[in-house]
Amino acid sequence: MSKRAFNFCAGPAALPTEVLERARAELLDWQGKGLSVMEMSHRSDDYVAIAEKAEQDLRDLMGVPSNYKVLFLQGGASQQFAEIPLNLLPEDGVADYVETGIWSKKAIEEARRFGNVNVVASASKYDYFAIPGQNEWNLTPNAAYLHYASNETIGGLEFDWIPEVGDVPLVVDMSSDILSRPIDVSKFGLIYAGAQKNIGPSGLVVVIVREDLLGRARSICPTMLNYKVAADNGSMYNTPATYSWYLSGLVFQWLKEQGGVEAMEKRNRAKKDMLYGFIDNSDFYTNPIQPSARSWMNVPFRLADEKLDKAFLEGADARGLLNLKGHRSVGGMRASIYNALGLDAIEALVAYMAEFEKEHG
Numbered sequence: 446m447s448k449r450a451f452n453f454c455a456g457p458a459a460l461p462t463e464v465l466e467r468a469r470a471e472l473l474d475w476q477g478k479g480l481s482v483m484e485m486s487h488r489s490d491d492y493v494a495i496a497e498k499a500e501q502d503l504r505d506l507m508g509v510p511s512n513y514k515v516l517f518l519q520g521g522a523s524q525q526f527a528e529i530p531l532n533l534l535p536e537d538g539v540a541d542y543v544e545t546g547i548w549s550k551k552a553i554e555e556a557r558r559f560g561n562v563n564v565v566a567s568a569s570k571y572d573y574f575a576i577p578g579q580n581e582w583n584l585t586p587n588a589a590y591l592h593y594a595s596n597e598t599i600g601g602l603e604f605d606w607i608p609e610v611g612d613v614p615l616v617v618d619m620s621s622d623i624l625s626r627p628i629d630v631s632k633f634g635l636i637y638a639g640a641q642k643n644i645g646p647s648g649l650v651v652v653i654v655r656e657d658l659l660g661r662a663r664s665i666c667p668t669m670l671n672y673k674v675a676a677d678n679g680s681m682y683n684t685p686a687t688y689s690w691y692l693s694g695l696v697f698q699w700l701k702e703q704g705g706v707e708a709m710e711k712r713n714r715a716k717k718d719m720l721y722g723f724i725d726n727s728d729f730y731t732n733p734i735q736p737s738a739r740s741w742m743n744v745p746f747r748l749a750d751e752k753l754d755k756a757f758l759e760g761a762d763a764r765g766l767l768n769l770k771g772h773r774s775v776g777g778m779r780a781s782i783y784n785a786l787g788l789d790a791i792e793a794l795v796a797y798m799a800e801f802e803k804e805h806g
């Protein structure tokens with residue numbers, strides 16, 4: 446068997462080894478049919494069964510109510526930045542946005558191309574070390590929707606609460622923390638997540654949308670970006686990303702076998718407690734985020750002296766601890782510790798960090 450490193454990449458991220466082994470076993474000959482899933486018609490009974498099972502497993506995992514559609518689309522999370530206003534923001538309406546970092550900022554910039562955007566609050570007032578509480582938000586009465594990013598993948602800032610906005614549809618970019626712990630889907634109008642963090646391979650974005658929000662698209666909305674068209678066609682208006690969808694389905698099955706998102710929450714809590722606990726107990730490593738807003742999935746940290754960054758990364762690589770370099774816009778280090786990584790990955794990382802500190806601290 447080939448050796449698997451611990452991959453702390455922010456995305457495309459590590460996938461469970463068991464999932465890749467299953468995909469490998471099925472790669473040339475899916476269930477005795479003599480062909481690969483990649484070579485199947487998306488209209489074939491076999492593929493439709495694969496797609497429907499993936500959707501049902503995701504619904505089971507997240508407890509998606511029956512008045513929501515689950516869409517498997519393309520264009521990544523970034524395309525949703527345009528797709529959301531094109532579908533949900535009337536020309537004379539206002540969309541509210543919360544700005545907590547790079548991804549929510551990108552969503553805001555894109556939405557501005559399509560209409561009126563009100564930034565209700567920005568974490569810039571806390572240097573992106575904390576999330577402004579809702580009592581500090583300047584909400585628009587009757588906004589078309591409120592958009593926020595539940596986890597800022599680059600800054601490492603995560604909501605541990607769900608905004609309360611009454612009848613205004615709540616729209617959330619959950620790309621990097623979907624399925625990491627249970628959430629109440631019924632609180633949201635629309636949830637979207639690029640697959641390559643906590644779901645599956647890139648090339649796919651999952652959209653969970655309440656049915657009453659379908660059919661509101663602007664007339665200029667391209668057919669391919671219209672949620673209603675996607676929903677009416679089972680996400681197969683055109684050829685979907687069939688293999689990514691299949692592989693995501695294998696991840697959902699794996700999650701169910703692990704005990705679902707409740708089990709993930711337990712495991713993810715233990716993982717982040719171990720890593721943040723180690724960082725907080727050290728004078729050599731720092732994470733500046735306010736504890737209640739610290740991301741469970743993406744842990745940025747700095748060394749006492751950035752001149753040591755290169756040596757730290759080289760040493761990590763040599764031990765099979767991969768992709769710990771922070772985002773180019775932030776510097777420092779970042780450990781992305783999505784569902785596919787177990788506690789053993791954190792133990793290995795912390796052991797290395799302790800050893801490096803002893804040597805260089």
Ligand SMILES: *Cc1c(COP(=O)(O)O)cnc(C)c1O
Nearest residue numbers: 521522523548598618620621639
């Ligand atoms: C990665 C990421 C995106 C962008 O995803 P793409 O699929 O590359 O477009 C958007 N939002 C968040 C929170 C992300 O983590």
